[in-house]
Amino acid sequence: xxxxxxxxxxxxxxxxxxxxxxxxxxxxxxxxxxxxxxxxxxxxxxxxxxxxxxxxxxxxxxxxxxxxxxxxxxxxxxxxxxxxxxxxxxxxxxxxxxxxxxxxxxxxxxxxxxxxxxxxxxxxxxxxxxxxxxxxxxxxxxxxxxxxxxxxxxxxxxxxxxxxxxxxxxxxxxxxxxxxxxxxxxxxxxxxxxxxxxxxxxxxxxxxxxxxxxxxxxxxxxxxxxxxxxxxxxxxxxxxxxxxxxxxxxxxxxxxxxxxxxxxxxxxxxxxxxxxxxxxxxxxxxxxxxxxxxxxxxxxxxxxxxxxxxxxxxxxxxxxxxxxxxxxxxxxxxxxxxxxxxxxxxxxxxxxxxxxxxxxxxxxxxxxxxxxxxxxxxxxxxxxxxxxxxxxxxxxxxxxxxxxxxxxxxxxxxxxxxxxxxxxxxxxxxxxxxxxxxxxxxxxxxxxxxxxxxxxxxxxxx
Numbered sequence: 397x398x399x400x401x402x403x404x405x406x407x408x409x410x411x412x413x414x415x416x417x418x419x420x421x422x423x424x425x426x427x428x429x430x431x432x433x434x435x436x437x438x439x440x441x442x443x444x445x446x447x448x449x450x451x452x453x454x455x456x457x458x459x460x461x462x463x464x465x466x467x468x469x470x471x472x473x474x475x476x477x478x479x480x481x482x483x484x485x486x487x488x489x490x491x492x493x494x495x496x497x498x499x500x501x502x503x504x505x506x507x508x509x510x511x512x513x514x515x516x517x518x519x520x521x522x523x524x525x526x527x528x529x530x531x532x533x534x535x536x537x538x539x540x541x542x543x544x545x546x547x548x549x550x551x552x553x554x555x556x557x558x559x560x561x562x563x564x565x566x567x568x569x570x571x572x573x574x575x576x577x578x579x580x581x582x583x584x585x586x587x588x589x590x591x592x593x594x595x596x597x598x599x600x601x602x603x604x605x606x607x608x609x610x611x612x613x614x615x616x617x618x619x620x621x622x623x624x625x626x627x628x629x630x631x632x633x634x635x636x637x638x639x640x641x642x643x644x645x646x647x648x649x650x651x652x653x654x655x656x657x658x659x660x661x662x663x664x665x666x667x668x669x670x671x672x673x674x675x676x677x678x679x680x681x682x683x684x685x686x687x688x689x690x691x692x693x694x695x696x697x698x699x700x701x702x703x704x705x706x707x708x709x710x711x712x713x714x715x716x717x718x719x720x721x722x723x724x725x726x727x728x729x730x731x732x733x734x735x736x737x738x739x740x741x742x743x744x745x746x747x748x749x750x751x752x753x754x755x756x757x758x759x760x761x762x763x764x765x766x767x768x769x770x771x772x773x774x775x776x777x778x779x780x781x782x783x784x785x786x787x788x789x790x791x792x793x794x795x796x797x798x799x800x801x802x803x804x805x806x807x808x809x810x811x812x813x814x815x816x817x818x819x820x821x822x823x824x825x826x827x828x829x830x831x832x833x834x835x836x837x838x839x840x841x842x843x844x845x846x847x848x849x850x851x852x853x854x855x856x857x858x
Contacts, residue, residue, distance in 0.1 A: 397498055397519055397526060399575065400437055403592060404428060406692035406723060407456055408581025410592050412529060414517060415443045419496025423447040425515060425529045426577040427460040430646055430722045434460070435468060447493050447500075449473035450636075451531025451577060452512040453480075455544045455629040456584055458728050459636045466642045475504075477511035482639035487513055501525065503564060507557020508532030508540040508584070509633075510549075514565075516572075527573040528596075533557065534565050535576040537589040539605050543622055544584065544629060551615055558614040561606055570597025583625040583695075623778060624796055628698030628727055635728055643730070647721055649709060651737035654746035657681075657708055665733055666701055668693075669710040669826075670720050673818035677753040677825070677838050679740055681710065686826035689716055691819040694723035699796040700827055706731040712739045753825055754837045756812055758846045761839055764812075765789060772804075772811045776824040777843065781816065785853040787846060795820045798827040807832050814839035814846070 400413040413434055415422030422443040424434050438445050448464040452475065461472040462482060473493060476486035485493075493500040497520040505514040514533050516525035532540025539561070542553035574594045578585040599606050608614035652660070661667060667684035669676055670693055676686040687696045689711070701707070707729060711717045717735055724732065736743065744750060756764070764771050765788075775786050776795035786792065791804050795815065805811060813828070813836060815821045825836050839846065847853055 397517055398422075398441070398443075399527065401575065401592060402427075402433060403579075404457075404694075404726070405581060406694040407726070408579055408583070408585065409457065409577050410575065410579060411577065412575060413437055413443070414498075414500070414529070415441070416495045416498040419498075420444055421446045421495040421498075423449060423493060423495065423500060424460065424464060425575075426450055426454070426531060427464065428726050429458045429460050429463055429640070429643070430725060431460045431463045431467060432646065434464070445470045446495065447471050447473055449487070449493070449500075449515065450475075451514060451529065451533075452509040453478050453633045453636045455633050456582065456626075457726050458632060458640045462639055462642050463644075466644065475511040475513045477504075478637060479511075480637050480639065489513075503528070505530065505533035505560045505564060507542060507553055507560045509545065510553065510556075512560075524569055525572055527575060528565070528568065529575045529577075530565070531577045532584055533560050534574060534599060534603075534606075535578050535585050536574075536591045536594045536599075537603055538585060539618055540578045540582075540584045541622055542618060544625065545633075550619055554615040554618045555611055557618065558608070558611045561614075566596065566600055566606060568596045570595060570600065572596045574599065583623070583629070621780075623780065624794060626695055626699040626796060628703050631703045632728055640728065641730060643725060646718065647725065647732055649717055649721065649732060650734040652708060652734040653737060654743045654748055657736050657743075658748060660706075660708060660733060665706045665708055667710060667736075668697060668701065668707050668720075670716060671710065671712070673822040673838070676822050677755055679744075679750045679752055680826075681736075681740075681743060682749055682751045683830055684710065684826060685830075686822040688819045688822060689720055689723075691823060692723065693720055694727055696795070696820070696823050697724060697729060698727045700799050700823060701729070703728070704731065705729075706733050708733045709735040710739060711735060751829065753829075755840045756837050757840050758849045758851060761812055761846070762851050770810065772809050773839075774805075774811055774813045774824070775815075775843070776813060776820050777815050781843075783856045785843075785847065785855050787814075787843070788852050788854050795824045795827075798824050799831075803828075803831075803833075808835065809833075810835040810837070812837045812839050814842040817842045817844050
């Protein structure tokens with residue numbers, strides 16, 4: 397058995413190419429939409445891709461199945477309970493896919509989603525599987541969350557997940573290797589550790605949710621303290637069920653003149669500026685979203701830019717543009733109109749307006765807070781980060797809630813925005829600017845610099 401793991405740090409997910417070294421037949425599991433990676437690895441190792449399968453209807457990324465089917469002619473497998481609207485093999489509990497001297501078995505494992513399945517892999521000379529690909533049914537140190545389909549299903553799905561783990565997965569041998577899809581950095585997972593694979597034995601011994609003594613104890617643990625998640629999640633399950641558009645290749649963006657960009661902005665096209673926070677604050681197009689490529693772009697576009705919005709990128713480097721496109725198509729932002737040719741300098745040369753944001757050091761902010769009771773400090777980090785420690789007098793709104801939540805200050809207020817360092821602050825600043833706030837400043841180095849300088853920190857663990 398050959399296993400190649402592809403890790404997407406931005407989404408916190410793993411996808412897989414699994415093949416037989418003997419027959420050279422392979423299957424992809426939970427692969428992402430920019431499929432050239434899987435095709436290149438398979439071809440380079442002499443594998444023929446025979447199947448593409450998904451463990452469930454994903455909320456966080458677009459399935460690759462139709463893209464792979466169109467490009468290499470493989471067969472698509474999906475849970476029979478997913479009721480997908482495209483040609484596929486409907487997979488039921490106990491079904492198998494044949495890779496010659498490997499057998500891929502189907503195990504129904506509901507809980508993370510109702511239609512969830514897992515895939516065992518058994519070698520020809522063994523009676524029991526060597527590995528299982530668990531999607532979100534069992535992850536390293538935890539399970540995937542059950543609340544993504546709404547409050548009414550959260551506890552029923554958690555109950556299903558309890559039985560999936562205790563009645564099915566924990567009955568496998570201790571040495572079975574577990575390859576989950578969701579992992580560290582995924583909004584689908586709770587809790588998580590850094591490792592991307594594990595074993596049944598390890599999870600039996602160390603996973604607190606595998607050790608729950610009753611359904612009710614499991615449900616209480618699995619549904620406690622769940623963080624917020626990006627708003628685009630509510631669209632992708634439906635897209636994956638209907639079948640996404642086949643792109644055929646990674647889209648190549650067309651260069652657009654400043655005048656063309658300006659016209660499209662007036663027609664409702666959104667500008668996404670993927671440059672660094674320092675570059676964005678020094679000068680940017682008014683009304684653009686400041687979302688650095690490493691923020692990651694794939695999360696924050698999906699959180700603050702309305703799903704389906706046509707986009708133009710500001711990214712000066714061709715490699716950065718390609719990476720941005722890959723991230724965007726993975727989450728279904730397909731209406732990509734082009735990029736601003738020659739970047740901000742061309743925009744300035746055309747005489748078009750530029751916005752700036754002042755930057756304030758931790759020392760300057762400390763001095764200002766001592767003498768100015770009207771200055772607002774907005775912390776846009778997560779709830780957990782806020783509780784662990786925050787600036788005195790700071791106000792808190794998670795960056796993902798900024799597009800819609802009422803702000804605790806007026807449009808005329810002077811506001812210093814910060815996150816842990818800078819990336820989410822840039823997202824927050826750009827969203828607030830779009831909402832009409834103009835007296836905005838960035839805390840240089842964010843909470844990290846404030847704390848490192850020894851200034852006071854308040855904790856709220858209750």
